[in-house]
Amino acid sequence: MRDLKLTKVIIRVDDVTQLNLFELADWFTKNHPDVPLCVYLIRTHLWNKNGWKKLKEMIVKYGWEVGGHTRNHPYLSSLSEDEIKLEVIGNIRDIEEGLKSVGLNYKVLSFAYPFGDFDNRVKNILREIGIKIGLTYPDGFPYDSIYSWTLDDNFEVGITQDDKHPLSVLNKRFDIIHNKRGLYILCLHTRNWRYSFIKDIKYFLKIRRPIKEIGLILLKFFKIKNKWRILDSHLKYIKNKGDVYFTTFREVFQNE
Numbered sequence: 001m002r003d004l005k006l007t008k009v010i011i012r013v014d015d016v017t018q019l020n021l022f023e024l025a026d027w028f029t030k031n032h033p034d035v036p037l038c039v040y041l042i043r044t045h046l047w048n049k050n051g052w053k054k055l056k057e058m059i060v061k062y063g064w065e066v067g068g069h070t071r072n073h074p075y076l077s078s079l080s081e082d083e084i085k086l087e088v089i090g091n092i093r094d095i096e097e098g099l100k101s102v103g104l105n106y107k108v109l110s111f112a113y114p115f116g117d118f119d120n121r122v123k124n125i126l127r128e129i130g131i132k133i134g135l136t137y138p139d140g141f142p143y144d145s146i147y148s149w150t151l152d153d154n155f156e157v158g159i160t161q162d163d164k165h166p167l168s169v170l171n172k173r174f175d176i177i178h179n180k181r182g183l184y185i186l187c188l189h190t191r192n193w194r195y196s197f198i199k200d201i202k203y204f205l206k207i208r209r210p211i212k213e214i215g216l217i218l219l220k221f222f223k224i225k226n227k228w229r230i231l232d233s234h235l236k237y238i239k240n241k242g243d244v245y246f247t248t249f250r251e252v253f254q255n256e
Helices: 018-031 049-062 081-100 120-128 167-180 197-207 211-240 249-255
Strands: 007-016 037-041 065-068 110-112 133-135 183-189 244-247
Touching: 007 018, 007 249, 018 037, 018 049, 018 211, 037 081, 037 110, 049 065, 049 081, 065 081, 065 249, 081 120, 110 249, 120 133, 133 249, 167 183, 167 211, 183 211
Parallel strands: 007 037, 007 183, 007 244, 037 065, 065 110, 110 133
Antiparallel strands: none
16 A cells, blocks of 8 residues: 655755845745745845845745854854854844844744854854754765654754756656655755846946847846746646645654
8 A cells, every 4th residue: 555644845945135035935925835935044134124024924924934044154164163153143143033023933943054064063052042953965865864854963954955956857856755755855045046137237237248248148047047947847746746745844843
């Protein structure tokens, strides 16, 4: 008899600035409102109330998870302990106080290491401030720990794959996890998914580049559009399986 246990799917998005948040929210609410994202925020000391209000909406209405990713995206292991605290604790405080300023009491439970880089000092600081899950970034597929949540260390949680692969590879890797009824973690990076066409045009006009270089702008535009198309197709492929469940790190951790 077929195992009816659902395959859990987590969509993790790193490097989310306030601008990225609005772009992600717009695309996902229009195309996949039933998919809760786990978003990891940077530049949080620069956010304003508009950003926190949108974030609150995505948490409350769409079930998104919000986590820390430092203020300035450094290699944490290269910093002094005091510098690590400024980046990590400051980032978490920004998020919790920002959400509180718009009426939402929210405790951050997960943190994604910039570049997947960490050491024991970083892990200890996260434990001290109540973070439960630390996310790293090895893409050594198949990454065994994603088959279940029974990890020896919740501060070294990896991914199944990132967003660099063609659709055929994305779907094939999902099938491997799906057949094992495991935990499928797809990590997206906002630098690969956002496109500021207006910004490029203004830059082009300002420096008066040769007209032939506008072709590079158009090429970039279509490349990013293709990324969104691939993501849309991959999510539809996952949903067509039927026996899958889109979730968050927060929910998985609290239910284990």
